[in-house]
Amino acid sequence: MTQTREQTVTQVTAALTGKPTPVAIHRARKVDARGVQDHYWVVSDARGVIIATGTNEETFESACRSVGIDPADESAIIDANGRILTPGYVDIHAHGAWEHSFDDGPKGIDIARAGHAVHGTTRQVLSLITNPVDVMCHNLANVRKAMSARPDILGAHLEGPFLALSRKGAHDPECLKDPVPELVDELLTAADGCIRQITIAPELPHGISAIKQFAAAGVVPAVGHCDADYETAQRGFDAGAGIMTHMFNAMNGLHHRKPGPIPAAVEDPRVIIELINDGFHVQNPMVRLGFGFEPHRIAFVTDAMAATDCPDGAYKLGALDVNVVDGHARLVSNGAIAGSTLLLEVAVQRAVLELGFEAPAAVEAATLTPARALGLDRPNPVTGAPLGLLAPGYAADLLLSDPATWQVNEVWCAGRKVR
Template sequence: MSRELGAVVDGAPAILRIGDDARIQGIEAAPTLGLDRAPRVTRGFVDLHAHGAAGHSYDDAAPAGIAAALALHRAHGTTGALLSLVSAPVPALARRLAQLRSELPAHPGALGVHLEGPFLAPGRRGAHDPHALTAPTPAAVDALLEAGEGALRVVTIAPELPGALAAIDRFVAAGVDVAVGHTEADAAGAAAAFDRGASLLTHAYNAMPGLGHRDPGPIGAALERDHVVLELIADGIHVAPVVLAALVAAAPGRVALVTDAMAATGLGDGRHRLGGLDVDVVDGRPVLAGSTTLAGSTLTLDRAIAIAVGAGVDVDAAVAAATAVPAAVLGLGTRPIAAGTALADLVAIGPDGSRLDLRS
C-alpha cells in the first residue's frame, strides 16, 4: 500500500506517493501546501572535501575501507563525494592517484580525487605534514596530472608559491578545478589566482588571512568573483554561526557546505590518524596531538545543514549548498525527482534543517 508525503520537490510544493518498494510512484502538484512547514526532498548530498570516515582515510585505505567510509557518509545523506588526500611527497601522491584511478569505478559514490596539497604555504599548513610541502614545479604538476588523469578533479594551491600561477594555468587547461587555500595570500594575490581560472576557495576563513575591513584577503577576492565557489565547514567549530550566516548571505548560490571529515568520523572521541600525524578527538573536535590545531572535522553533511539553518541560513539555501552548488562545481546535472526514483537516492530535510527518514 502506498503512502503520501507533502514536500517541496525541485522548488515546488508537491504530494509524493511512495510505494512499498521504497520508490516514488508518482508526484502531484500541491499549491496549497504550507512551504514553511513542509520538508524538502532532494537528491543526495555532494561533498567536495572529505578525507574519510569509520576509521578509514582515503590516503591509504584499501578498497573495503573506502567503501566503508563512503557508506558512513551515505547513511547521513551523502551520495557523492570527492576523496580528499592530505599532503605527501609528490611521488607518493602520484602512486596513490594512480591506484585510486583504477579503483574509483568500483565505488559509485566516489566522484574523483581532491589533492589538498602539497602546494601549501608552510605557515598556513594546518594539519598537513610540513616535510611534505613543496612548490608546484612543472615536473610536479605533470606527474600528478599523468597519474590522476580522469580521476583528479580538484587541487588546492597557495597562489603565492613560486610557479603557482603557471601551475594554475596547467591544471585548469587539463580540466582540473583549482582551489585557493592554505595560503598567506592577500586579496590581490588571491585575485590573481582566481583571474587565471581558480574557481574554489578551500574551507573559507580557515588556513588563510581573515576578511579584514581594509584587507579583505582571499575571502574578499572570492566574494568579488561570481565564478568562485566558497567551501564552508559548518560544524560550529571552524566558523562561528554568525560568520557562517553572513558568508551565505554575501555569496548567494556560491557557498558549498563541506565536511573536511577525517577517519575518526563516526567513531567518537580518542586517538586517530590523519596522513602521518596523530589526531586527538575530544567532544567531537579533532586536533593535532599535543596542540590546538584543528585537524579536519568529524562532520557529516546532514549535520552541517542543521547547523547552518540553526545559524539563520534559509533552509533552501542550506540544502542547495550541499546539493546543487557542489554538483555544479563538478559539472553534474541535477536529475529531476520522478516516478521510479528510489528513496535511497533521496534525502528529506525538515524546516529546521534536520534530516528526516523517508522510509517511515
C-alpha cells in the same frame, strides 16, 4: 537486530557496485534549490535517472507504469507520508569517516564512504591529505580504480602538497612543495583523469602557472591554505581557480586595509566558496555572515576526517597523531585543527534548525552548489545525468528525511538503495 558497521559497509558497497532499479516515491514534501512543494512524487527508471515528477496522483500512476511499477502494488512504491524529499548530498571536500581515511586504500575507501553514504551523502570527492608525492600518486590510483567501479565516488581532491607553509594547518610541512610543472605532470599522469579539484596557494613561486596547468587538464583548482593578498587571489581566479577551499580557515582573514583572498572570491561570480558549517571551524555568527555574502555560491563541505561518526579518542590524519575531544579534532603535536567530524546531514540540520536558514537555501548548499563547482549540475562525462535537483533528467539521488529533525532515514544513489 541492529547491523554492525562491518555489515553496513558490506551492504552499502554491494548496493553501490550493483545495478539501479526503478524507484517511485509519493506523498513527500519536496525541498530543493527550486523551492518547496507538498504532495510531491518522483519516479526514476532502470538507468537511475528521474523520468517524471509532480503532484498529481493520476500522473504518478502513469509514470509508475512507464517504468514497470504497478501503482496498485504497495510494496513497490514508497509512501513518504509527508517526509522531506531532497536530492542526495554532494560533498566535494572530505577525508574519511568510521576510523578510516580515503588515503587508506580500497578497504579504507569502502568503509569511509559507507560512513557518509548512510547519512545521505550520495556523491563524494575523496580528499587526499599531503603526503610524499609517490604516496599521493599511489592513493590517486586507488581513487581512480574505485571511481570506475561505483557511481558515488566523483574523483579525488588533492589538499596539498602545494600549500603555504604559514597556512599548512594539519598538513605535514616536510611534504609541502612548490608546484613546478614536472610535479604537476606527475600527479596528472598518476590520476588518469580522476582529479576533480586541487587546493593551491597562488602566491607560491609556481602557483599561478600550476593553476593554469591544472585547469587546462580539466581539474578545478581551488585557492586555499594560502597567505595570498587580494590581488594575488584575483590572479589565481583569473588563471582558472573556480573554488575557494573552506573559507575563513587556513587563509588571511577579513581586514579593512588588507582585504585578503575572501573578498576576491566573493566578488567573482565564477567562484564557488566552501564553508564548514560545524560551529567550530567557523562559529555561527561567521557562518551567517559568510553564507550571506553569496548564498547561491556557498557549498557546504565537511573536511571530515577518520573520526567522523566515531567516539572521541586518538586517530590519525596521514602520519600525524590527532586527538578528538567533544567531537573536535586537533593535532597532538601543536593543537592545530585537524579536519572536522562533520557530516553534510548535520550541516543541513544546523543551517535549518539552529541558524534559521530557509530550507531550500540550506539544501542548495549541500546539493546543487557543490555539483556546480565541478560542472556536475549539467550532463557530464563523470555522472552522466546532472546532480543537485529533483527534476526529470537528473540522477535519482534521493533522500527521505524526518520533517522535525532532518535526520536522513532512506537513501538512493543513482537508483541504488543505499539505506
